[in-house]
Amino acid sequence: MATANHQLGEVERLIAPSVEAMGFRLVQLSMSGGEQSQPTLQVMAEPLDDGDMNVNQCAELSRAISAILDVEDPVSTAYLLEVSSPGVDRPLIRPEDFQRYTGFQARIEAETPIDGRRRFIGRLQGLNDDLVNIAVTDSDDSVKEFAIPLDTILRAKLVLTDELIRDTLKKRKN
Numbered sequence: 596m597a598t599a600n601h602q603l604g605e606v607e608r609l610i611a612p613s614v615e616a617m618g619f620r621l622v623q624l625s626m627s628g629g630e631q632s633q634p635t636l637q638v639m640a641e642p643l644d645d646g647d648m649n650v651n652q653c654a655e656l657s658r659a660i661s662a663i664l665d666v667e668d669p670v671s672t673a674y675l676l677e678v679s680s681p682g683v684d685r686p687l688i689r690p691e692d693f694q695r696y697t698g699f700q701a702r703i704e705a706e707t708p709i710d711g712r713r714r715f716i717g718r719l720q721g722l723n724d725d726l727v728n729i730a731v732t733d734s735d736d737s738v739k740e741f742a743i744p745l746d747t748i749l750r751a752k753l754v755l756t757d758e759l760i761r762d763t764l765k766k767r768k769n
Contacts, residue, residue: 602626605669606636610660617659618643619652622681623688626674634674636664639681647767648680683763687751690722698719699762700754702727706747715741716754727751 610639614621622639639745640656641648657678664670687693696719703715717731726742733739753759 600752602670606664609667609669610663613659613663614640614656615643617656619648619656623686628668634672635677636670636674637677637679639679639686641681641685642682645766653678653680683759684753684755687753690725690745693719693722693727693745695750696753699759700756701729702754703727703743703749703751705743706749709741709743710739715743717741 597716603626607621607624611621619640620643622641623637624639625637626634627637628634638656638660640651657676660678661676664676684690686697687703697720699758701715701719702718705713705715707713715729715731717729720730722745723730723742725745727745727748728740728742730738730740
C-alpha cells in the first residue's frame, strides 16, 4: 500500500501539467480525515497571473482534476475532492513563495529550534541560499533577524494584515 506522501506526489505528477495548461499553479496538496470519515484530497491552486480565483474556476479545475484522477486512480481508497484557492493569508510552500511575498508578515514554524525558538512571526526578508530570512520584532521592540533553512520549515503562511489586504485589493483593481 502506498504512503500518503507517495500518493500526493503521484497526484501532483498527474495533475500539474493540466492545471498549469489551464492557467493555474498548484499551491498545496493535502489529504485529511480518513479513520472515521472518508478522506478528503484538498487541491489548493491559484491563477498564474496572480489574479483572483472564483467559484467557477474552482469548479472547472475540479472537473478536470477529477477526470484525470478517475482514469489514473493514484489514490488507493475512496476520497472526496476539494479544490480551493489559497486565500489572502495563503500558505507559503515553495521557495518562490518566500521570495514573492518578501516584505509581508509571515508565521513560520521550524522543525528544529534556531536560537532557542521554533515559531517566528515577522516580516519576510526574502530567500538566500535556501535560507528564509525573517525579521522578528520582540516584545521590547527590538528586531532580530533569523535565517531558517527551507528544508526545516514545517508550516509557513502569510499573516492577515491591513497591508496584505490593501495589496490584494490593489492587485484586484489592476
